[in-house]
């Protein structure tokens with residue numbers, strides 16, 4: 219059994235008295251559902267990233283379904299995304315009975331490969347596609363210049379999955395403002411959190427209007443409007459069988475505080491990543507993850523050079539765990555899951571060599587703002603010790 223000097227959790231959210239006070243303030247106000255706090259949160263988030271509209275939602279997943287629905291994703295239509303993502307990106311299209319076409323990732327990054335996207339759009343299947351859904355894995359923004367050129371050429375929408383990419387700033391603007399829609403996550407482990415939650419951003423008036431109505435039962439007025447305007451509160455119309463995706467004010471109030479702290483969290487994560495990169499670049503069995511095109515450093519995807527090691531990724535990860543480190547895998551590619559294999563029998567690892575290769579050589583190691591120097595030192599020490607043990 220390995221020596222455990224300390225335990226370093228995979229993630230710990232940074233929450234302080236300010237978040238507690240904000241939640242209590244809302245509880246005491248008596249208004250718990252979506253109201254003024256959510257509206258202010260939307261305004262502040264939109265200002266921060268330079269988007270015209272921001273809609274607070276109760277998860278990235280519900281925001282993604284809303285965004286796809288507004289873009290016309292439905293039965294007989296399809297979206298293009300990457301198999302190297304969390305399943306919800308692709309499952310959102312299935313909730314709308316649409317198909318998903320998968321494009322492999324680039325050789326040197328974890329991002330969807332524009333050449334593979336174009337190949338699908340140029341094939342017979344291309345005519346069904348209504349949206350491309352790039353995922354900015356770990357905060358590393360995809361090649362949006364190429365993706366936007368391809369999308370405009372083929373007249374399809376771009377919905378950015380920004381679950382990992384707040385705040386990723388590129389020379390084209392913040393992630394979430396480059397495509398037609400951006401969908402963020404404030405899940406417990408994300409770069410800022412409301413426990414569960416998300417934000418949808420767009421500059422497109424028609425999409426914003428449709429998503430606003432679909433977010434709350436397809437109603438043409440939300441609760442805040444109904445109870446604060448002079449028009450009778452019981453008067454509303456239903457324009458479609460909408461969703462229930464609004465963010466309650468308690469969570470929005472926590473989000474507003476997290477938003478104020480976001481740059482500080484970002485700087486801390488970046489300094490940990492810098493230290494990891496400096497130390498790991500001295501080790502021949504680690505490939506430094508990409509950091510180009512703006513990067514919110516949400517995850518540290520540690521890539522093993524398996525040719526230099528006499529063990530596989532799982533053994534390496536288990537050894538780190540035995541030394542007290544929390545580790546994770548981002549991501550199990552979607553073609554490994556039963557539902558998707560049954561749905562698309564040709565959806566196989568051999569068709570996605572880059573995604574499969576990254577999967578078998580990647581481990582996510584602890585990365586969160588309040589890690590101490592002792593913690594990051596210990597993570598580095600454990601990686602070195604395990605690497606030396608299995609060095610070929």
Ligand SMILES: Cc1ncc(COP(=O)(O)O)c(C=O)c1O
Pocket residue numbers: 276277278279280303304306307353379381382402403404405415416
């Ligand atoms: C890439 C990606 N997309 C979407 C999601 C879904 O986010 P949420 O839990 O807010 O629905 C996640 C969550 O982990 C994710 O990692």
